[in-house]
Amino acid sequence: xxxxxxxxxxxYAMVLPVVVVIxxxxxxxxxxGVFFTFTNINEGNIANPILDRPATYVSVGLDNYLNILSGxxxxxxxxxxxxxxxxxxxGCVFLHYTIGLGLALxxxxxxxxxxxxxxxxxxxxxxxxxISAFAWKYMFNAQYGIINQALRAVGLPDPVWLGQSDWALxxxxxxxxxxxxxxxxxxxxxxxxxxxGDLYEAAEVDGASPWQRFRHVTLPxxxxxxxxxxxxxxxWTFNMFAIIYLVTGPNPNTRILVTYAFERFFSGxxxxxxxxxxxxxxxxxxxxxxxxxYRRALRKQGEVW
Amino acid sequence: MxxxxxxxxxxxxxxxxxxxxxxxxxxxxxxxxxxxxxxxxVFPVFWVLVTSFKPDARAVETTPKLVNESSLDNYTRILAxxxxxxxxxxxxxxxxxxxxxxxxxxxxxxxxxxASRFRFPGKRSLMLSFLVVQMFPFAVLIVPLYNxxxxxxxxxxxxxxxxxxxxxxxxxxxxxxxxxxxxxxTDIDEAGRVDGLTPFGVFWxxxxxxxxxxxxxxxxxxxxxxWGEVAFASAFLSAADExxxxxxxxxxxxxxxxxxxxxxxxxxxxxAIPAIVVFYLVQRFLxxxxxxxxxxx
Numbered sequence: 001x002x003x004x005x006x007x008x009x010x011x012y013a014m015v016l017p018v019v020v021v022i023x024x025x026x027x028x029x030x031x032x033g034v035f036f037t038f039t040n041i042n043e044g045n046i047a048n049p050i051l052d053r054p055a056t057y058v059s060v061g062l063d064n065y066l067n068i069l070s071g072x073x074x075x076x077x078x079x080x081x082x083x084x085x086x087x088x089x090x091g092c093v094f095l096h097y098t099i100g101l102g103l104a105l106x107x108x109x110x111x112x113x114x115x116x117x118x119x120x121x122x123x124x125x126x127x128x129x130x131i132s133a134f135a136w137k138y139m140f141n142a143q144y145g146i147i148n149q150a151l152r153a154v155g156l157p158d159p160v161w162l163g164q165s166d167w168a169l170x171x172x173x174x175x176x177x178x179x180x181x182x183x184x185x186x187x188x189x190x191x192x193x194x195x196x197g198d199l200y201e202a203a204e205v206d207g208a209s210p211w212q213r214f215r216h217v218t219l220p221x222x223x224x225x226x227x228x229x230x231x232x233x234x235x236w237t238f239n240m241f242a243i244i245y246l247v248t249g250p251n252p253n254t255r256i257l258v259t260y261a262f263e264r265f266f267s268g269x270x271x272x273x274x275x276x277x278x279x280x281x282x283x284x285x286x287x288x289x290x291x292x293x294y295r296r297a298l299r300k301q302g303e304v305w
Numbered sequence: 306m307x308x309x310x311x312x313x314x315x316x317x318x319x320x321x322x323x324x325x326x327x328x329x330x331x332x333x334x335x336x337x338x339x340x341x342x343x344x345x346x347v348f349p350v351f352w353v354l355v356t357s358f359k360p361d362a363r364a365v366e367t368t369p370k371l372v373n374e375s376s377l378d379n380y381t382r383i384l385a386x387x388x389x390x391x392x393x394x395x396x397x398x399x400x401x402x403x404x405x406x407x408x409x410x411x412x413x414x415x416x417x418x419x420a421s422r423f424r425f426p427g428k429r430s431l432m433l434s435f436l437v438v439q440m441f442p443f444a445v446l447i448v449p450l451y452n453x454x455x456x457x458x459x460x461x462x463x464x465x466x467x468x469x470x471x472x473x474x475x476x477x478x479x480x481x482x483x484x485x486x487x488x489x490x491t492d493i494d495e496a497g498r499v500d501g502l503t504p505f506g507v508f509w510x511x512x513x514x515x516x517x518x519x520x521x522x523x524x525x526x527x528x529x530x531x532w533g534e535v536a537f538a539s540a541f542l543s544a545a546d547e548x549x550x551x552x553x554x555x556x557x558x559x560x561x562x563x564x565x566x567x568x569x570x571x572x573x574x575x576x577a578i579p580a581i582v583v584f585y586l587v588q589r590f591l592x593x594x595x596x597x598x599x600x601x602x
Contacts, residue, residue, distance in 0.1 A: 010504040011423035014415040015431065018475055021412070025472045026438050029449030036448070046448070049455065106339055119588055120343040126584030127350060128533030130552050131573045135349040138356070138566055144365045146352060178345070190592045232439070232477070239442045242535055262444040262536070273448050280445030287440040
């Protein structure tokens with residue numbers, strides 16, 4: 001024990017503050033949240049230290065899970081919402097990645113004014129998300145929004161973007177794409193710059209076409225970056241709450257798992273902490289399963305992660 | 306990095322084309338694509354800026370003009386506190402965001418350094434748990450977190466909020482900084498040890514100064530996390546106007562049936578300015594800082 005501490009105490013001292021903060025503010029609440037999923041806890045029966053009222057919630061076993069997984073619409077139509085969440089997540093991340101990669105490739109060339117373009121293209125990342133949400137909500141307005149003005153001007157149909165139709169989902173996906181591309185672009189640009197130039201020269205001497213150079217030098221060179229940012233992107237987008245909530249509010253057409261959990265949590269006559277927590281646990285489970293599959297797929301390709 | 310040598314050889318036989326100077330058409334196309342993308346990136350911000358000078362009634366006209374009875378009225382009203390204690394919100398946001406930045410950079414730097422340089426039991430599970438922390442929808446932790454902050458006596462304080470923001474910012478920042486520290490040669494550490502520095506001394510006096518790009522990106526990320534967060538700030542800060550942050554305070558402009566777009570736009574510009582200043586200060590570090598970090602994760 002002594003020797004163990006002698007050897008590692010520097011490392012532990014450096015890690016300790018984070019471990020304490022995470023344990024107290026994440027793991028403990030998480031455990032409590034999991035416990036809540038087996039109860040019927042809500043605003044009315046939770047212990048209230050201000051009113052000096054004891055807790056009166058009771059255990060309901062697996063009822064919350066059964067209710068939600070039955071797909072009942074009074075419990076958020078779980079399966080439909082899950083499908084929408086997947087469309088939202090993969091749609092957004094696909095757009096983030098392809099647009100981000102395209103712009104990174106353009107910016108990686110020697111082009112006049114590159115620094116200026118880079119600053120302008122990263123700008124959406126610097127704007128606080130709630131400001132971006134307001135800005136887009138304003139631009140998407142059906143009557144006075146600039147987007148519909150422009151569509152009308154060129155004779156295209158101008159849908160009610162943020163109403164009760166699938167246009168609302170398209171709208172929030174556009175906003176989220178605008179918001180998420182800069183991160184991907186910057187990360188991929190860094191990845192591109194770490195690919196040694198000799199590889200391109202060698203490929204060129206060997207007569208590889210631009211497409212072949214992209215396919216056989218660029219993409220393999222980016223694999224490490226890509227696998228990390230895509231995984232992070234998927235996790236973040238799956239749990240993206242602020243944009244959807246601030247742009248469309250509690251609209252069933254843009255409802256994803258996280259926003260429904262939050263709706264359940266904050267609105268309604270009695271705040272239903274139990275169902276919200278159950279959604280939280282289900283979200284975590286979906287993401288854990290996904291990350292496990294993802295990791296295994298990467299390992300098959302020889303990537304150690 | 307794996308270049309598929311075999312396929313390259315196959316290609317070599319195919320056709321020997323030498324890359325020439327970029328053609329004029331390609332050059333125009335490249336600039337056109339970048340200009341269009343830049344316009345899309347900047348336009349929403351530009352449009353908010355234009356709107357911020359218009360009176361509320363002019364902001365909702367069906368044929369928007371660039372300039373329409375524009376004046377600085379919205380700004381003066383907001384800064385004078387007619388629409389709620391804007392300056393107090395601003396101060397709260399600055400304090401909370403700066404505290405988060407300092408604490409998150411410090412915590413993720415030490416953790417990232419330990420993960421990069423030392424092999425210790427539990428390191429792998431620590432890094433994995435950071436990934437899992439990103440997966441849990443934080444919105445759902447609000448009730449348990451509320452209880453804990455209450456027990457710790459931090460409920461309703463800015464410091465409680467700062468700690469909560471750190472739990473979201475630190476895991477990602479640690480990954481990034483670990484990657485960055487990995488790119489700094491360990492020879493430097495060894496040289497420092499030979500000269501009699503402790504591991505903390507090496508970290509503080511040698512490695513941190515070298516890691517400035519990585520630290521800048523970390524700071525940027527932590528600052529933005531705290532500056533733009535809405536859900537926790539509205540749940541954890543007291544309802545009193547003077548304790549709100551900007552993200553919470555600005556909700557007063559978005560009422561049930563009527564949004565005061567002109568005022569909201571002006572307030573938004575005032576909120577965006579500090580974030581854009583921070584962004585401008587760190588932007589030259591962003592590519593190097595993020596690449597070595599997020600990349601090698």
